[in-house]
Amino acid sequence: MKLSPALLTLLLALILAVIAFLSLFIGAADLGAGDILAALAGHAKETTEIIVVELRLPRMVMGILAGATLGLSGAALQGLLRNPLADPGIIGVSSTAGLGAVMAIYFGLSSVFPLSIQIMSMGGAIFATLILSFISSRDSSVLTLILAGIGISSLATAAIALTMNFAPNPMSLQDMIMWLMGSLDNRTLNDILLAGPFILGGWLIMRGVGQGLEACSLGEDTARTLGIDLKRLRMKVILGSAISVGATVSVCGAIGFVGLVVPHMVRSLIGYAPGRLLLPSALLGAILLTLADLVTRIPLGHGQLRLGVVTAFIGSPLFLYIIYQTRKAMR
């Protein structure tokens, strides 16, 4: 089945709107559509308004921002690296952002100043981004970038393990593990104000890369003879995803699989063109993450489902199914 990119985009946008609205309904407190609308308009009871505007709305917005970021950068990185296995994790930013968060918990900063996790985590992401931009400014090959990303990622993962190994007490170890599994719980307007500008900034950096990614499907040499400035294209995709993904991870924790899976779900629908993939992937990423966040709200006896776990559980079987379906075309 092949859809026109415009139709697919419209369809996904509609689905996202429905699911986003749905996510305002579902939660511990039982609220009706009237309550929600009244709260959004600003004339509901105070408790209702707090639940909707200060708890559920930021959570919804953050979910959309995070999911769209992961879907968009997954699609852009797969196009740039011409590798269907690339995902935002491959450039190492997720791991260094995770390291920043774990360190904030380790040193007890998070109990003194709650936003310190996000800020330290953003610092980790920026650190990796600087290394990546240094490497890509030297006009090195895409392969060097991937390998550098894997190196950065392994180092950060080792440092995370080290930090957890020497965690001061079981409580902080549990905090670290929980944070690394990802969540949208209790995200407030402050989180959005902190991460939002970086996320939107990353998106802006990535704008207009579609045509370059299309050209790259014919190989880098041919892309250059089509007038594409590869160094600039690489810079835009790598920096744009590093900044937006770093900001996402700093607020939501590590959320696996969305960036990897979403482009595959869209690809065969739009005829495999890497440029047309971007917007639909962003929308589908937002849909998937918002859905996964709804699943985490299912009350369980003890403990709570974590977002990263749910996305992986939804994503992996879908991924296997899609790979099975498209294995012939990709050969």
Next chain:
Amino acid sequence: MTLEARDIHVSVREQAILKGVSLTVPKGQLVGLIGPNGAGKSSLLRTILGLMDRQSGKILLGGEDLSDWTINQRARKISYAAQGAPVHWPLDVRHIISLGRIPWLDPWQKISEADRQLVDQAMVRTDSLHLADRLVTTLSGGERACVMLARAIVSGADYLCADEPIASLDPYHQLQVMDILRSLAREGHGVLIVLHDLALAGGYCDKLVLMHQGRIVNSGSVEDVLTPENLDRAYHIKARQKGEKTGPFLSPWQRSGKPRHET
């Protein structure tokens, strides 16, 4: 108007690959770049296209130094059919060929109706219109070569550089690709191709440039270049030339018809 490389020196990791190479590709001519493996043919082509850094020398187009041009300006003047012509996603043929119009589009611009017509024309010209909706992964080697050639000529550039466009094709498609390249030259394009098939090089090219170990051994008309002395010097081979009778001899020479496309 000519495309000219003047005294090109290229080294990669201290290893000299091109040692003072000059050549000209006039508009309206099909120029064949020949020589043994490792002679520097592909490097020369890539240097002319600005894909390889050079230590010294100039690339000129109509007398203008191409280093002063933007990458997009170059793309509008010189197109390139890469060796092996990789395609990294299972795209359909029409989409691949329309990518050749990118030099004329702004980053956000979609291809226009006029672009679409040019794509159709390129497909007709390379006899690949019947492949328009096929995925590139399902094409035979010969079909793929025609599609990639259409992708290169659809830009409408004055000059075309092709790196071994007929490697590993059957005789029919070799002749077909050479016919298309020659007709492009007849229409006034300057065409520079890297070739290994000396018989086809001799039969089709207006001019040959023979390279060996990073230098040009000889260039000029087919008769001047494909001499026994030159072949011995560059390739270390002896070739049977026209008129010599030494056993069975067969060399595909002309297409005798068109294969029917089953649709």
